[in-house]
Amino acid sequence: MMNFHVLTLFPExxxxxxxxxxxxxxxxxxxxxxxxxxxxDYSVTGNGRxxxxxxxxxxxxxxxxxxxxxxxxxxxxxxxxxPRVIYLTPQGQVFHQKMAEELALEENLVFLCGHYxxxxxxxxxxxxxxxxxxxxxxxxxxxxxxxxMMDAISRMVPGVLSNQESGETESxxxxxxxxxxxxxxxxxxxxxxxxVLLSGHHGNVDRWRRNQSxxxxxxxxxxxxxSVEFDKKDRKYLQSLIRQETENRITEEEINFLSxxxxxxxxx
Ligand code: 6GU
Numbered sequence: 001m002m003n004f005h006v007l008t009l010f011p012e013x014x015x016x017x018x019x020x021x022x023x024x025x026x027x028x029x030x031x032x033x034x035x036x037x038x039x040x041d042y043s044v045t046g047n048g049r050x051x052x053x054x055x056x057x058x059x060x061x062x063x064x065x066x067x068x069x070x071x072x073x074x075x076x077x078x079x080x081x082x083p084r085v086i087y088l089t090p091q092g093q094v095f096h097q098k099m100a101e102e103l104a105l106e107e108n109l110v111f112l113c114g115h116y117x118x119x120x121x122x123x124x125x126x127x128x129x130x131x132x133x134x135x136x137x138x139x140x141x142x143x144x145x146x147x148x149m150m151d152a153i154s155r156m157v158p159g160v161l162s163n164q165e166s167g168e169t170e171s172x173x174x175x176x177x178x179x180x181x182x183x184x185x186x187x188x189x190x191x192x193x194x195x196v197l198l199s200g201h202h203g204n205v206d207r208w209r210r211n212q213s214x215x216x217x218x219x220x221x222x223x224x225x226x227s228v229e230f231d232k233k234d235r236k237y238l239q240s241l242i243r244q245e246t247e248n249r250i251t252e253e254e255i256n257f258l259s260x261x262x263x264x265x266x267x268x
Contacts, residue, residue, distance in 0.1 A: 002104065002157045003033045004150050005083070007071045008113040009050070010143050011036035017147050026160040035075070039063070042070035051116055060117035068112065068123045075110060083108040084129045086149070088142030089118070092131035095149060099132070103149075104156035111149070113142030175228045177221060179212040211237045215248055222257050230265060238262055 006014045018034050019027065026032040043050050044066045051061040076082070084106055093099075103109060112119070112128065124131075134145040154160050182193040196208045214237060217224050230238065241250050242258050250258075 001031060001033075001107070002154065003035070003108045005075050005108065005110045006034070006036045006113065006146055007039055007068065007075070007110065008036060008143055008146070009039055009115055010113075010141070011038050013143050014113075014147065018150060022160065022165070023151060023154050026154060026157070029159070031157055031159050032154055035078075037071045037075055039067050039071045042067040042074070044070070054117060058117070062117055063114060063119040065120035065123035068119060069126065072110070072112075072123075072127050079108055081108075083110050085110040085112060085127050086130045086132050086146075087112045087114065087119070087124055087128040088133075088145040088149075089114060089131050090133045090136075090138055092133040094136075095132050095134050095145075095152070097152070100149070100152040101156050104153045109150075109153070111142070111146040113146050115141040174213070175224060176210075176213040177216045177224070179209040179216070207233065210234070214238070215241070218250075218254055218258065222254070225257075225261055235262065235265075 004018070008014055014036050015034065018024065018032075023032060027034060039050055040048055044064075050067040051063050054060065054062045072085070084103070086103075086109065088111065132145070132149065134148050139145065155165075182197060186193050186198065194208070196204050199205070210233075214225070214228075214234065217228075218241075238258055239262070240246055241248065242255050242262075244250060
């Protein structure tokens with residue numbers, strides 16, 4: 001059971017997204033709960049404002065400390081133990097799968113979504129335990145990042161995915177990108193399904209998929225290959241790529257990368 005709490009200026013954005021599809025089903029099943037708090041309800045100026053000009057000047061507005069603190073305090077009263085509080089910001093650590101798996105073990109998680117140029121640093125020092133970014137680009141607010149994190153965390157909560165859906169965890173489990181998938185028809189607009197997938201030979205299918213995963217990872221995310229364990233058959237495939245024995249044209253850069261990788265892996 002995972003209880004998400006979200007401090008935000010746009011609660012409906014969070015509610016609508018999380019009540020959709022697999023996370024929505026998990027909430028109905030009682031495996032997840034969602035509690036949003038509208039920071040604007042904790043405005044202290046009487047006119048509903050929660051932002052003000054930055055001291056020292058500069059562009060934009062800053063979310064004030066007091067409304068954020070009061071919204072948090074209203075939440076915290078409902079919990080026995082101090083929860084982890086995640087502030088979504090491009091200045092945070094970059095989110096990854098291991099982090100999702102670790103956070104899925106918590107009972108309560110609080111997400112603080114900032115807007116404008118950010119949140120007064122003093123309230124962050126008081127309540128935030130983790131600062132997280134979802135990648136190197138800038139968004140208008142923390143709501144989409146919070147939703148991205150809650151989605152990734154939810155699917156790691158036992159029971160949220162069906163057995164069939166759990167298979168999809170494979171993608172990153174072996175440290176490689178996923179192999180290509182095909183469904184009916186066998187030929188679509190002149191393009192055929194790779195014959196090995198129709199052969200019924202499970203060993204060959206597994207080998208082909210593993211090779212496709214390695215090839216894709218080499219082309220798109222070569223740095224991921226550094227932390228992958230290669231067995232004898234993997235190394236044979238990598239050698240065949242280097243010798244250009246496959247249909248797949250490999251660039252000189254990819255060959256150099258693979259040669260170094262194989263040299264390093266044999267040393268250790
Ligand atoms: Cl967490 N917030 C914002 N505003 N932009 C981002 C981000 C977070 N992560 C990547 N870009």
